[in-house]
Amino acid sequence: MQCNKMISNINGIGFPYSGERDRCSVDYVFRLLDQLRNTLCGKGVFCRDAASQLYSIVGSIRGGEGKSGDVGLIREICQASLQLADCEMTREAVKEILSLLDTDGENWDAHITRRRCPSLSCESLTIFYIDPAVCDGCGKCTDICPESAIDGSPALIHVIDREVCTRCAACEPVCPVSAIKRADVAGVPPKTPDAPVPVGSFKAEPVRKGLRKGLRP
Numbered sequence: 001m002q003c004n005k006m007i008s009n010i011n012g013i014g015f016p017y018s019g020e021r022d023r024c025s026v027d028y029v030f031r032l033l034d035q036l037r038n039t040l041c042g043k044g045v046f047c048r049d050a051a052s053q054l055y056s057i058v059g060s061i062r063g064g065e066g067k068s069g070d071v072g073l074i075r076e077i078c079q080a081s082l083q084l085a086d087c088e089m090t091r092e093a094v095k096e097i098l099s100l101l102d103t104d105g106e107n108w109d110a111h112i113t114r115r116r117c118p119s120l121s122c123e124s125l126t127i128f129y130i131d132p133a134v135c136d137g138c139g140k141c142t143d144i145c146p147e148s149a150i151d152g153s154p155a156l157i158h159v160i161d162r163e164v165c166t167r168c169a170a171c172e173p174v175c176p177v178s179a180i181k182r183a184d185v186a187g188v189p190p191k192t193p194d195a196p197v198p199v200g201s202f203k204a205e206p207v208r209k210g211l212r213k214g215l216r217p
């Protein structure tokens with residue numbers, strides 16, 4: 001059976017990968033596979049199974065649970081898909097994945113062996129925090145948080161409860177002053193107040209050497 005779906009049928013993600021816009025190739029491949037699974041016609045058993053297996057493996061890597069043989073397994077499935085897939089869309093997608101494993105292997109290795117996402121794109125490998133030097137206490141983030149993980153009142157520096165935060169990222173785009181930031185989950189946690197305090201009253205510690213690397217503006 002041949003299916004006539006093309007990679008242009010995939011919506012909601014740019015293709016091919018663009019380093020700056022897509023930041024992390026692991027996160028990009030995860031989103032690409034998610035779109036692929038949802039776009040496949042479903043009649044080709046091989047395409048469907050390969051996309052689903054790849055999605056599960058890359059999802060584990062993105063979630064900080066990758067294993068040492070994962071990249072080899074991804075390669076094997078992609079190579080087999082090049083031979084056996086029923087549609088050009090799947091072949092294009094796996095060619096892209098193979099290319100990213102070759103050109104951005106260090107990033108994949110960081111996720112698997114060090115459980116780190118260098119660009120802080122993969123939410124499970126980051127923590128979300130509010131920069132106390134930037135927050136102006138407007139309260140927009142508390143309204144949007146589905147977990148009620150943000151504490152604060154008008155004119156107080158808001159604080160994210162990291163135990164409650166699910167890293168959904170919903171709060172990031174609503175902050176008008178970009179005070180909601182990400183840090184490396186495996187790095188030194190950024191210094192923030194334990195509870196909301198008046199805006200301007202929190203004295204930030206000078207940034208320690210090495211911490212800045214784990215922060216995403």
Ligand code: SF4
Binds near residue numbers: 145149164165
């Ligand atoms: S990342 Fe999601 S859960 Fe965490 S504080 Fe922001 S909106 Fe709430």
Ligand code: SF4
Binds near residue numbers: 140158176
């Ligand atoms: S983090 Fe941003 S959105 Fe939330 S209260 Fe502070 S300034 Fe407002």
